Amino acid sequence: MAKKSFGQHFLLDLNITRKIARLAQVGEGDMVIEVGPGPGGLTRALLETGAQVVAIEKDSRFEPLLEELAAASAGALTVRVEDALTADEAAIAGGRPAHIVSNLPYNVGTPLLIKWLTGAFRPASMTLMFQKEVAERVTAQAGAAAYGRLAVIAQATADARLVMDAPARAFTPPPKVDSAVVRLVPRSDRPEPARLQALQAVTAAAFGQRRKMLRSSLKALGGEVLCEAAGVAPEARAETVPLSGFLALADAWRAREGRL
CATH class of the missing domain: 3.40.50.150 (Vaccinia Virus protein VP39)
Structure with missing residues (x-):
């Protein structure tokens, strides 16, 4: 049973x-x-x-x-x-x-x-x-x-x-x-561990408040400045951002935090 x-x-x-x-x-x-x-x-x-x-x-x-x-x-x-x-x-x-x-x-x-x-x-x-x-x-x-x-x-x-x-x-x-x-x-282009860890951090924040604009949901990670560095619209919401956008946000956050 x-x-x-x-x-x-x-x-x-x-x-x-x-x-x-x-x-x-x-x-x-x-x-x-x-x-x-x-x-x-x-x-x-x-x-x-x-x-x-x-x-x-x-x-x-x-x-x-x-x-x-x-x-x-x-x-x-x-x-x-x-x-x-x-x-x-x-x-x-x-x-x-x-x-x-x-x-x-x-x-x-x-x-x-x-x-x-x-x-x-x-x-x-x-x-x-x-x-x-x-x-x-x-x-x-x-x-x-x-x-x-x-x-x-x-x-x-x-x-x-x-x-x-x-x-x-x-x-x-x-x-x-x-x-x-x-x-x-x-994937052959799978993110290496540090980049994947950053991607997990960024997506956790973005989708944790998915109804908010990224400038707000990502505020603890850099908000509008982070979005601009990644080339992602700060007024976008998480569910509209493609994988490429989240990878760019992860890379920008790593650069901001000196995690490269």
């Missing part, structure tokens, strides 16, 4: 799980980290591709079932019972490129994505199922209602695309909302 406290909704439809595995573009010998496998519906589809899968499951109730699947996998599946929020994916990968493919538990999807986008571990790709609302927030463009800090951070670090919709009826138990799969592939 799914635990509401864990945000669990299981995907058991083989047509859907196999489609996710295809969208992930993983195959023979690829390393895949799957978070929240539950009873192993997506896990089975990933194993069918020939990938080497490490399944991270917090809910120990599924350990016997997953271990049974591992025993039948001829070494292709490793099961780890731990919390993905504190897992060391770099150590798990052991220096190998690793893809993350998961039907993420709803209550930790966003923090896990931020961890993988901004942390030391760099996934080779991510193919992730979210609530559709969250998927739209990841892929939204400037001016869209869903555009916010998550979109800026995701799109600064990866090519993020919504690649599949999944209706609530596809899950057990059915959630109250539809879901969608987002595929993220790292």
